[in-house]
Amino acid sequence: MKKMGLDVGSKTIGVAVSDMLGWTAQGIKTIRWEEEAITSADEELRQIIQEHDISEVVIGLPKHMNNDIGDRGEKALHYQKHIEKTFGLPTVMWDERLSTMAAERVLLEADVSRKKRKKVIDKMAAVMILQGYLDSK
Numbered sequence: 001m002k003k004m005g006l007d008v009g010s011k012t013i014g015v016a017v018s019d020m021l022g023w024t025a026q027g028i029k030t031i032r033w034e035e036e037a038i039t040s041a042d043e044e045l046r047q048i049i050q051e052h053d054i055s056e057v058v059i060g061l062p063k064h065m066n067n068d069i070g071d072r073g074e075k076a077l078h079y080q081k082h083i084e085k086t087f088g089l090p091t092v093m094w095d096e097r098l099s100t101m102a103a104e105r106v107l108l109e110a111d112v113s114r115k116k117r118k119k120v121i122d123k124m125a126a127v128m129i130l131q132g133y134l135d136s137k
Contacts, residue, residue, distance in 0.1 A: 003018040012122045013045075015126055025131040030123045031044045035075065
């Protein structure tokens with residue numbers, strides 16, 4: 001069974017999925033959502049979970065460099081509870097510090113235009129989050 005990685009932002013959720021063996025993470029899509037309407041991404045996530053036979057969800061936990069969990073981190077923890085309740089899947093919070101910056105660097109090195117980077121940065125950050133988790137196993 002596969003694992004799904006999520007980079008949860010205030011307007012988008014980057015989604016990545018592992019291969020069957022849990023070795024590699026591939027970016028799937030970026031979902032537009034309304035953070036205040038917490039269920040607004042549920043249908044798209046449900047489709048991905050069913051299509052890819054997801055058994056576990058890894059959610060990026062944004063922390064400050066001093067290891068504190070700020071407002072964004074609290075919102076990610078709240079979303080974790082929503083995922084567990086809505087889909088009945090186990091979740092893992094994964095320290096995502098610098099994942100977006102690392103994704104940006106990879107895209108810059110690949111000479112991806114600013115316009116295209118904006119469209120894929122969250123998906124790429126989800127890949128970095130999930131791959132970090134997979135590599136730790």
